[in-house]
Amino acid sequence: MDRPLRIALLGGGQLGRMFIENALRYDVEVHVLDPDAACPCAWLAHRFVQGAFNDRDTVMRFAADADVIGIEIEHVSVEALELLERQGKVVVPAANTLRTIQDKGLQKEFYVKHGIPTPAYARIERAAQVDTFPQLLPGFLKTTTGGYDGKGVQPVTGTADIPDDFNGPYILEKQVAIAKELAVIAVRGSDGRTAAYDPVEMVFNPELNLVDHLLAPARCEPEVIEEAKALAMQVAGAFGGTGIYAVEMFLTTDGALLVNETAPRAHNSGHYTIEACPSSQFDQLLRAYMQWPIGDVRMHGLAAMVNLVGEGGSGTPRLEGTDNILGRPATFIHLYGKAKTRTGRKMGHVTVIASKEEEIDESVAAIKAHGKVVPMNRMEPVKHQRQ
Numbered sequence: 001m002d003r004p005l006r007i008a009l010l011g012g013g014q015l016g017r018m019f020i021e022n023a024l025r026y027d028v029e030v031h032v033l034d035p036d037a038a039c040p041c042a043w044l045a046h047r048f049v050q051g052a053f054n055d056r057d058t059v060m061r062f063a064a065d066a067d068v069i070g071i072e073i074e075h076v077s078v079e080a081l082e083l084l085e086r087q088g089k090v091v092v093p094a095a096n097t098l099r100t101i102q103d104k105g106l107q108k109e110f111y112v113k114h115g116i117p118t119p120a121y122a123r124i125e126r127a128a129q130v131d132t133f134p135q136l137l138p139g140f141l142k143t144t145t146g147g148y149d150g151k152g153v154q155p156v157t158g159t160a161d162i163p164d165d166f167n168g169p170y171i172l173e174k175q176v177a178i179a180k181e182l183a184v185i186a187v188r189g190s191d192g193r194t195a196a197y198d199p200v201e202m203v204f205n206p207e208l209n210l211v212d213h214l215l216a217p218a219r220c221e222p223e224v225i226e227e228a229k230a231l232a233m234q235v236a237g238a239f240g241g242t243g244i245y246a247v248e249m250f251l252t253t254d255g256a257l258l259v260n261e262t263a264p265r266a267h268n269s270g271h272y273t274i275e276a277c278p279s280s281q282f283d284q285l286l287r288a289y290m291q292w293p294i295g296d297v298r299m300h301g302l303a304a305m306v307n308l309v310g311e312g313g314s315g316t317p318r319l320e321g322t323d324n325i326l327g328r329p330a331t332f333i334h335l336y337g338k339a340k341t342r343t344g345r346k347m348g349h350v351t352v353i354a355s356k357e358e359e360i361d362e363s364v365a366a367i368k369a370h371g372k373v374v375p376m377n378r379m380e381p382v383k384h385q386r387q
């Protein structure tokens, strides 16, 4: 081949942007497909194509001259990925993995078939069937396709709780008593070797139902940490393909670990690996695409990550609190380059590294207090005078 290896990425959001940031260290070309001409990757990619990544023909045209096809979002055309695999291109994750993961019903079936612990559930077509499964109530009704960031998930005690516009098919899952929500990123190399990063503990913002901040490693007993890593590697092994697998788990109040869902791609819960580990989740992906050995997942120190979520309405984004955040030791701001902010939108994140839990907690509190992404047109805070 007389040109650099060409990676075609489906999706041009922040995950793609952070992938490109690392990929720039190597001689690879990254081409990006996204419907939004102002997406975070648009001006960073070697080639940007505006188009629908869930449309088979658009993806086929886009990836025709690529060597590797990767994703940064799950809602892409699996049919196109299957065809591209048949053409002999490297597709990460494997098309059949994505087919299973795109449908929460198939995903749950997969866990059961492979002996992977997961909350009890049933597949149902219509909301009226909820009352026929009293053993699963109270529970969570989840649409099998199309959900993300808590959309498509409804807590239920019976059929009466279900909004009219919440359409099936669904899975009904028994509510489990959660002590902590954990996520573990497992890596599987093209040679079949697997590794897992330390589990992270996700702390949710109850109003927005988005991760508010996360702690790495999770503050759990060492046995739980090891068990969570083994479980994530079991999931990666069961799917069997090269790539990275972000495995979300519940640690129950009686100490069990249950897999909630898996994302076969880079994940919000793995952003801390950029600064805290020799090989980040984005570096692992590149290694997977290039069929290179997997990278070193060990952490140096403790880390926390705070999502910078838009507040105060919509408009051109402005980050408040930069001086305060950057004035702290080992603190790293990432902004995603989104043209517009709106309330609840992920606009960036801040990672902090420290050697003691108290330092981490202090930094998280300070970042949350000062770091705010607001629309530009909001009143400017009074700036202190420089002498």
Ligand code: ADP
Pocket (backbone or CB within 6 Å): 119, 140, 142, 147, 148, 149, 150, 151, 152, 153, 173, 174, 175, 176, 177, 178, 181, 248, 260, 261
């Ligand atoms: P999404 O795919 O949109 O992220 P999830 O399936 O992760 O949806 O559910 C969103 C949140 O709902 C979880 O993070 C958890 O807090 C809660 N949840 C989901 N399923 C259960 C369950 N079986 N028991 C208790 N809480 C649950």
